Amino acid sequence: MDISALPEATIACLAAASEIYVGAKVLEISPISGGYSRLTFKYSIRTKNGDEDIVLQYVPLGATGIVRIDRMVENDILVYLSENEGVNSPKLIASDVKGNFFDNAAFIYKAEPGRPFVDVCRDTQDNKLGALNRIVARSAASVHGQDIKKLPNSMHAPTNWEDYLTSQIELFKKTESESSKSRPFLRYMAKWLDENRPPAAPLSLVHGDFQVSNMLSLNSEKDALLVDWELAHIGDPREDLGWLTMVCNTIPPDILAADPKGFYDEYRAFSGLSKEIINPETSAYFLIISSIRTHRGMMKSSDALAKDSKQAQSVLAAYYLSITSYQHTMWMNAVKIVEEMKRSR
């Protein structure tokens, strides 16, 4: 679908959801950067009730992200979050999962007047970054505090924590066995993860891409809104903390390193989870676990490039090799951290 056709499709989709948008007009369009597999725009629109800003997230037909997304599940969790308090998330106004108005999935939200949290972090002096990581800790705890029994039925609920963790470790082995080449890091990690299982945690809603780039600063930087829920699932809450650790190490500023104790204390206070369950050691373990989904997607993409160099998005597939190598580094560092902490006890 051509970008120029998106405003018309947006108004049609909105009008189908609510009568107030019938006859609405788009006044201004601004692209929002971020995300490799979908386009995001902010539209200022005029409705019969007045002017308002909305955000359109549109997945172009044929766009392939690293991880295969079930847009119906994404839609269901967005509806759930819009209808339930507890997690600061964007309010979904309309969606088009089946491509009735767009040619592929699209989600339309109420625009929130906030600054990208990552910009706030970059503009903050290093000695004051610690205060910001409390907001991140509370945001994570709010996600993980949701009652999983009330989550949408379309979200797969694991039977229990032990089986869930086993299934995640199996993904390392599965990814390796599906690859055309032997992948020693995947096999090594699978064995190590199995031999070093952490204490169990209650299963919870997991954001799946929990990082400061997916947050908007609100209320004079006292609170934050969490966006981009496409990888949300039910799993171990420490997956989000592990992924956050990985991203903080990769993309500056590292707000976790600014004051790790403050972050973990705040998270534990708001989640009610114990120090035995929530600590840097378990975050290091789940840094490895949380990255297998993207690693798997990138491996598949690289393998496909090796078989057919004319495949679509070959530059990205080649680029993924660098990311997988970097993940290997992060995994090995995580193993070192856990082993050293075990020795020091």
Add this chain to the structure above:
Amino acid sequence: MLISPSISEILRGVTHEMGTSLKQGLNDPVKNAQIDTIIGVLSSCAVRSENEKEWMKKEVTSILSVAKKFVSNDHSSDKISKALKDFDSNESDEKKYQSASNILSLLGDLGSSLGEELASEVWSLMEQRLQHEAYIIGGGFEAAGRN
């Protein structure tokens, strides 16, 4: 055959031009990220073209040494003994490397049952491979368009 400038020299020249004159005046953040992505890929290729063969041979030698030590120490693993025999049937450097990688995977499968000394040697093999990978990506990683 023209071999000068070398493949890595050509790639470095191309990435330099992409990162300077081609990016100058580009205000579109998406296009900028795409160029950064291509620069990242070509820079890695430059390092690989200079070192890949040598590094593969180095890793193969180290892996075989640890695997042979494992077998000679009366550790029983039919899979590793068989993989070592299979290794000799490979002719190209790439197939030898893949075969050695398979042996490294098999050693990794054994985890702590290897015992402290051999486990430490397998860890060193992983670190050796990691060092080469880290060198290829320039020591660290910068997310194109995100930093």
